[in-house]
Amino acid sequence: MKSYNGKKVGNRDYSKPMKELVLEVMGDRGMMSSTIARKIGRDPSRVSCLMYKMHQKGLVHISRWNKRKCGPITACYKLGAGVDAEKPAPFTNAEKSARYRATEKGKIAKQRGNRVKKINRDRVVIAKKVLASIDPLMAAIYG
DSSP states (O other): OOOTTOOOOEEOOOSSSHHHHHHHHHSSEEHHHHHHHHHTTTHHHHHHHHHHHHHHHEEEEEEEEOSSSSSSOOOEEEESOOOOOOOOOOHHHHHHHHHHSHHHHHHHHHHHHOOOOOOOHHHHHHHHHHHHHHOOOHHHHOO
């Protein structure tokens, strides 16, 4: 990797190769690639790619997985060779729906849905009453 002779661009330090910066920042703690990227001031996709390569070489291992509200399940890397944590199954649609319904926004959406269902039921009842009061010949013509 190139050295830019101590050059700093914005908050990005190009004086050291990215691999060295990653090793300095990680220490003993497990960190996600996005956190590492933020701390060293490099592009998250490049850091993620580097972490994947380091994992393939056995320099780091996956200590745990972060399961967030939205987005993919993210690996948390730790220095040294070790046993990788088992990746959890993704959220099922039922789990996602239950979590959404538990929020205030989900409760409002459910109430709105119930109100729409009631309006539709009322429309059907009114239409049946109207059709019952119409002459059978006119009902046959207009459906």
